[in-house]
Amino acid sequence: MNVKFYAPQWGNTLPFDTFCENVKSAGYNGVELALPFDEKGKEEILKTVEKHGLEIIGQYWQSLEKDLELHAENYEKYLRNLISAKPVLINCQTGKDYYTFEQNKRLFDLAAKLSEESGIEIIHETHRNKSLYAAHVTQDYLTKLPDLRICLDISHWCNVHESLLEDQQEAVELAISRAHHIHSRVGFQEGPQINDPRAPEWTEILETHLNWWDRVAESHRKAGRTMTITTEFGPALYMPVMPYTQTPLANQWDVNVFMLDLLKKRYLS
Template identity: 60%
Template sequence: MTIKFYAPLWGNTLPFENFCANVSEAGYNGVEMDLPLEYKQRDDLLAILKDHGLELIGQYFQSFETNPKANLDSYERYLNHLIAAAPVLINCQTGKDYFDFEENLPLFQLADRLSKESGIPITHETHRGKCLYSAPVAKKYFENLPELRICLDISHWCNVHESLLKDQEEVVDLAISRTDHIHSRVGHAEGPQVNDPRAPEWEEALSAHLKWWDKVVQLHKANNRDLTINTEFGPFPYMPTLPFSEMPIANQWDINVYMMNLLKDRYNK
């Protein structure tokens, strides 16, 4: 069982070549990112990743269409585009929180079919605004879709449920049992991202997330399944800024590298 770490492209302001050099030097295995639909741009980015020995996790977040059929058509287009790049995994912010179960279901069915046809795993993220936005809603999908695998970004659920989920342990354990990919951002009761996980005032929130991730790692070790982790602390507006100046109160890159090293030290023993 191996654990690989991926840097988020989200928030990067450097030229992609420079970003990838930093990612490789920091000790990441790859990058999680979306790909432009223009083929030349896509191929240029893939070539830079390859030059730096970095793997790709494809990212889908473009669930903008409010009509379920249009959303499904766009989903298929983006998934096929990502599959053509041969990523190690595709992570999706699937569906809408205001679509009902029957309207979101075709998205999961499509992803399952494309995953089996391509051999590329596809995970569905526990993200606000998407179909798995809350613990009790996700439970219905887990119960009806036994092959559903997820990206556990449990920081969103902390925010949605305004708690560290001590009253929803059963559903959290069910989600953990379905996890193949982790976004290791630390959330809290009033937001999806603490300002700096190194600060002592966030010790309880960090500890709760570490215990959840520990359970995922233990399950993967027991089943000899590889695990991928994206250290997905984000920029503004996830990252708080000082008023008027818009100066971030912490460094996104430094926090993500800290989280990677913290988890490497914790699990790669």
């Protein structure tokens, strides 16, 4: 099967050209990132990505407005800005956890309209604080909206439900069947990100996530689809830190490259 890997721009503190050089050298296919509205800044980013032979996945995370009218207006602006860059796909942290089904559906419908107009796939991330913040809530959306496709970041659900979802198998299976993209961060019962997936104390939890991702991979293989994965371990304070100094307990870049190599070996060898 064909699998492509993307590095998160989130957390990068290097000059963007240096970052892209490192992304290419590590063996990624591209970068997942948000884009500025400033045309000059956006053009510089896209030229740098092209220079290094990388692809982009557009990322929308700015679902901050409480007022639905303003929220929907800005949602469309951000999506059109990402569409203009012709990304591989657009991944959205859509809506709010306190919006009603119909309010969030309005945003899903808007994204579907823009996707149909542009020919660019727009999917919706399972993320805390957003519409798809919990397994059972997402199950309801996916059941009622059969065309809805998601980015599966199941680490959030482990945190939300304070479990490894042992009692939510139907919801998990439905989400796996609709997953068109993965964020391969590893969460646990008390947080959305373990401190270091290389540490032996996390073996069981890492294996649980790998088994979930394996089922997404199998679904893609059967459908003949390219599987896309962003290794999205985040910086502090997603990355746990030491008290007082706020020193991260692991290096974000090193952890993500470890996940890249692990998943490449698992799915491409």
